[in-house]
Amino acid sequence: MNRVYVCSCFGITEGQVKQHAADGRCTPRQIASACKAGTDCGSCVKRIQALLGRGDGCVTRGRLEPRQAVPQVAEAPEAPGTPAPLRRLAA
Template structure:
């Protein structure tokens, strides 16, 4: 599925960049070579970035 239709960037491509270290929408867009477009992809890319964030470590009980 496309994350960005304007630049033909797929969700899989976005996930690859996130796995390679992109940790913000801006970093993903830069890694994909995306320029300004209609902007409808921002919400979807942001969601994928949040999905890619590691879960917080559990607090150590003492």
């Protein structure tokens, strides 16, 4: 079997990264938490990103359930004579 190493610092292969992605770890940070890849010299992070891509194995923002609408809060009317910096803080 031909192993292609992604992270030479920790000996992590493409297959291992793909397996972690299949297990639900879909960001370089999640991969790093699982196997330390990308946490030493960092030269493999772009390769890990390329391997993760936007495949069907990971939940993407488009596949998440829609969020509930957040009600908009009406802004309070400005008090007359309030300096501009304080108006921004009040908002």
